Amino acid sequence: MNAACALTLRKRQPALRGLLLSSYNVRLRGIRAGGRILAKWAIGIDIGGTFTDLVAIEYVSGALHSLKILTTHTDPATAVVDGVGRLMRENGIAARDVLNVTHATTLFTNALIERRGARTGMLTTQGFRDIIEMGNERKYDLYDLRLDRIAPLAPRTLRGEVAGRLDAQGREIEALDVDQALRVTGGLVADGVVSLAVCLLHAYKSDVHEQRLKAAIEQAYPGLALTLSSEIAPVIREYERMSTTLANAYIKPMAQGYLDTLAQRLRELGLRSEILMMLSNGGLSHLEDAKAHPISLLESGPAAGVVSAVHHSLREGKGDLLAFDMGGTTAKLCLIEQGRPSVTFGFEAARQQRFAEGSGMPISITTVDLIEIGAGGGSIAHQDELGLLKVGPQSAGSEPGPVCYGRGGEQPAVTDANLILGYLNGGYFAGGTLPIDIDAARASYAGLGAALGRHPDDVAWGVHDIVAENMAAAARVHVAERGKDPRNFVLVATGGGGPLHAYYLARKIGVKTIVCPPDAGVASAFGLLVSSARTDRSRTVSFKPATDSVAQLEDMYAALEREVAANLETLSGSFGPCVLRRRADGRFIGQGFNLTVDLPDGPYAGDPASGGPGAASWPARLEQTFRKEYEHKFGRTPPNVPVELVNLRVTGLAAPRRPFESSRRAAAGAAAPVAVRAVYFKESGGFVQTPVYRRETLPTGFQAQGPLLVEEPSTTLVVGPLGHVEVAPSGSLVVSIEDLQA
Template sequence: MTAWAIGIDIGGTFTDVVALDYAAGRLHSLKVLTTHGDPAEGVAHGLERLIQQCGILPREVRRVVHATTLFTNALIERRGACTGLLVNQGFKDVIEIGHERKYDLYDLALERAPALVPRNLRGEIAGRLDARGEELEPVAREDVRAAVAALVERGVESLAVCLLHSYTCGRHERQVADWIRADYPALEITLSCEVAPVIREFERISTTSANAYIKPLANRYLSALEARLAALGLQSGVLMMLSNGGLCHISEARRTPIELLESGPAAGAISAAHYGLRDDNADLLAFDMGGTTAKLSLIEEGQPAIAFGFEAARRKRFAEGSGLPIRITTVDLIEIGAGGGSIAHQDQLGLLKVGPRSAGSEPGPACYGLGGREPTVTDANLVLGYLNPGYFAGGTMSIDVGKASEAIGGIARPLGREIVDVAWGMHDIVAENMAGAARVHVAERGRDPRDFVLLCTGGGGPVHSYYVAQKIGVKTIVCPPAAGVASAYGLLVAPARADRSRTMSFRPAADSLETLEQAFSELEREARGSLEQLEETFGPIVLARQADGRFVGQGFNLSVRLPDGPYAGARAASGPDVRAALASAFESVYREKFGRTPPDVPVELVNLRVAGEAPPRRQFVAQALPAGAQARPKEVRRVYFREAEDFLPTPVYERSAVGAGFAQAGPLLIEDPGSTLVVGPKGHVRQLASGNLVIEIED
């Protein structure tokens, strides 16, 4: 019997749906506009159409995997639940005080990210633990009852509980939660000891509050999604993509939806790594550009870089400290407001700027004919000839070149420029914005972009990659098959993953190895328990130990991979060998990053981490691409290229007609239903048997 897997990725403009036919080795895809009022409606509409087109029987669907930007947008747009915060006496302003650092030292009108929980919705209770988790003062039920009653009376429907030193011991928080549930069973509760059990009070409160803020929205949406899928006859359940690039059961997502914030971009990075390894390209710059944002992530040795925190809803996109700190495991990427829907405007100096404001899908770019009147990047690409008005989104949408020209003309007139000049300016500005972000992202990690291959995905990635690559000095571009829906495809090749962490101060030179091993064993047991829910379709489970380390006295932590355990017991190596290996693991990474280590300063491990992964038991093997060195263009279109400063007659190829062995010098376009690959006059493209298109750019 045929087996299918379905991936669903909701973006700011389009919802992408893909279906993998494991027996035939074929991928089918569809793009539909995102329905922001009810995102599940767009999902159901796209699924229904794809099921009908492919003749999929619901009982043949083995797996449904989902990623969404819904919760990220809720944080940015402040559309979450009315949230309360419960803390120890004297600490309710920590969420507002933060670090007392200005992210822009010379800005006298600095605008900070406002706290998710206003002051009148913060409650204080007595009770205290010390830094070792020992009780100094017990919590009192009547005290808790009075504080929570006041918050509920003010309309709170979700409550974050964040008590001092609960990263060491969660006893007080769990006792408080039990009392609250007994009195208010309908109230959503988030505990910091479950969401972010790591040191640093402000970050822990911020993460816990953010989870509580989006939790009711997440539960409503995920329940509606399950109901929609059940109505279509899909009974396999739903897996969710996490920000760490792995999958979890939907029940885990309901408990900690904060871990879903970067799920879509994470899926894009996973698919990029997967496609790169098809041709042994293990070191990549993964460039994904959709309708609202562009993302770039660094992939080395076939693995996306991982970070253990990021900032959401920044007031200034590149200014560290201007957003809400979120302490979760996430694929390390940089994101800018540059997509097909990004709107062009004049700034206060009369200069042309693009983004970060986006037309999204409602009303969308002017060329959609849905009421949008402002000029967007999609309108510019249409005017320049990069997009085919009769084949947009595979011909499922009709777009209007006249409306695009009219919208760009509205900004060209005050600039005193021709429409084509402004359209090129918009395209070039977006490329420079992305290139600037790439330079910063790569340089901060001590790498040179010229050592990497640029792999482009998303609806806009293949359109813009040719000029982005030249700006950052990259000579090779890879465009994978079905690049326009690569994030949705990444959902179906991603492993299941569970990350667990806790704070523990441990000095390898002196502290108890038995205590360290016990802590790691508990974390491994938790991670394994989460993954065992999916053992029917994912396995075997592999666990890796990590830690945030530093030299004693430093305030900066560095995350490192530790040797495999056990560190104590009958199966462990000798104590001195284990201690030396733990210290050496940190020192070698520190030396690689900073060049040297301080003399005679002991190492301290601060936060312990366990990452558990389980790959899909059934791997998708793509159908071999047939040979076909000769391919005929389906049309010749006039396309603008900067090298010529004019429109050039450009052959346009259908990607499905381009076989392995095809090679052609630019300029040319290669179209598929999800995107268009632009190859300029300096480029030379060839089609590999893996399905990847490779573009080499001349100096």
């Protein structure tokens, strides 16, 4: 174990706060060689459904350069490599000076949704191959007689059974028939399977059978991609564990091929630096770990946006946030309290119905807790069968894109509406790098307006308002489910569309303050470069504090901590020291579902004479910790019912050794409007002449009353008539809203 990790085992909680702060309150001292300061850069890349965002930062000077280009869906690496090359050429970045490249992508999420993964098979314990189809036998819509369950990623013909059995304690009660398993595997391979998920009964308790299968299959079929449930999701609940394992197997060949290709093409640019990947949990890991466990990348892009929101808002002294990130395809929102994003240990991918719990495939990974809707710049506006105006979830993406892109799009999209309303400048879209045809956008809305019997400007406003209302409805549910009031939070707007829609979203949910950080349009790419490394590990147990040995619990936690520390050790050159944190999923005995709680620092043993808690007091402390959190969440606890800890969880965090603090750019020119144009505001009854500012011209302390627009290459901040904007010392634009009546 890294000595720095060992030193922090007993200092977890105070250090966690330091990890959140360290990425911006420590300026890196110049790295010197031969008396001169060497430029040291890092590059962040975020592939979205419409745009690929790139950010380069230089640690010594605090310089930051960004670029936004259209995603190339047929070969996503093309946009990445073209963008990196252009970023390096335009800013004089030498390949030898790039310390690392950090990457996030939604490619694998889209592969699950669109069923573009590999032909995948599954091996299960004899008699259990239909678990993945039976699920938990719940209907996500009780009254829908034609309800369709999500189809398994491996059809029944590609699922085989293996003789051999472990009991619930992981003890062998029937020997594993390896020869029979190889015959079944051979049949699957002959049927075209290139990736295989192995999910045996009770493998979360003992991996002995799965590991024996792995050794035999790798020797017999060396080209077959393997995924073991005991390595991907070693936790209780068979259906969720199978679903996660199968999803990882489904995207694994695609992920390995893409990441290998990307690494090779970056090397062709001369980059020999370390490649890091953002995980869904909001932390970074090394490339090889991501290739083995691509399922952990599903929410990597949105997670990076949340990290960026926290980074900038803590600079403003604001810790309770609603991080609102809107791109070209989707909009995401995350609740952040005291600078810590909400985290969950499972979510559903590829839902049949977006807000219907149980309609997707359950994925048991640690992920930032997000609510997501299909509303982005490419979301298509249309008339439904009842004659009503609707927006999304279908999206034009980047190919062909909104009508105004002039790339073959024919259906009106949200970006087209924002152009018509005056919120976007057709001559400065994506910094002027993407030609925009506003006449084509107007023509598309004229057609939709004719179908609806409304003026095209009214339809365009209706689209903008529907997007805000859809996001507001999702935000209300997301925040209320956590027992919070959105009026007590600050809205942080990022992404190309976040600043465009934040004003009316804030008014609908009663938020008083909006923060638009610097380079908000590429916030996810920037978040990659200020993230900590993170590793999560879990293990299913059945520990009852009232009766079981706390020494055994400590041994299990210590084993998990060693595993986490060993994984972070591979990144110790760039990150450290690491901080370890313990959690557990607990329940009252007899309950069917668990509550995740933070546990006290260990070790769970000690000498009372040392002044710390003795071993005898730990069971009571652990049980009381769970009871207190349960009562806080549900209002009461059942009387005289023992507590059971079901899953143990350990998180390891390691902050960057080279923290980045961006330099405040000096205002270029006078803080005067660069233009005045007609912009639509509902409160004003229609179009009004509105001043337009360029962000780079606004000095610290600049203030102005709305309505106004603030443009920058990657996005535009809309400030309505009831808003007042100020440039904070950090460079963030802070909007205060006077009237909360929507």
